[in-house]
Amino acid sequence: MADTTGRTALRAHGRRVASALGGRQPSGTRHPLVAVAMVMPLAILLSVVFGGWEAVLTQASSVAGMLGR
Structure with a gap:
């Protein structure tokens, strides 16, 4: 629970800093x-x-096949 709370607080702080600097909210x-x-x-x-x-x-072919579905 404390780990989740810490991450939430850190994320909120980052948003406040970004908005103060004029940045947009990340979607x-x-x-x-x-x-x-x-x-x-x-x-x-x-x-x-x-x-x-x-x-x-091989990987590109796999990804292309997945995106084509």
């Missing part, structure tokens, strides 16, 4: 294409560094 959701755009540069970098093109293609 808690993100469009899937925005999430993909955020992740792709890191995924490409890791695949180049570690040579995991096959694994990246």
Whole structure:
């Protein structure tokens, strides 16, 4: 219970700071294409560094199949 209360208080404090600085309230959701755009540069970098093109293609195919449903 104390852990949940602490996180709630911390989240409320963050919102107060953001509103004081003129920021908007976070909605808690993100469009899937925005999430993909955020992740792709890191995924490409890791695949180049570690040579995991096959694994990246397999995962991308799986994700595309899930989004297509």
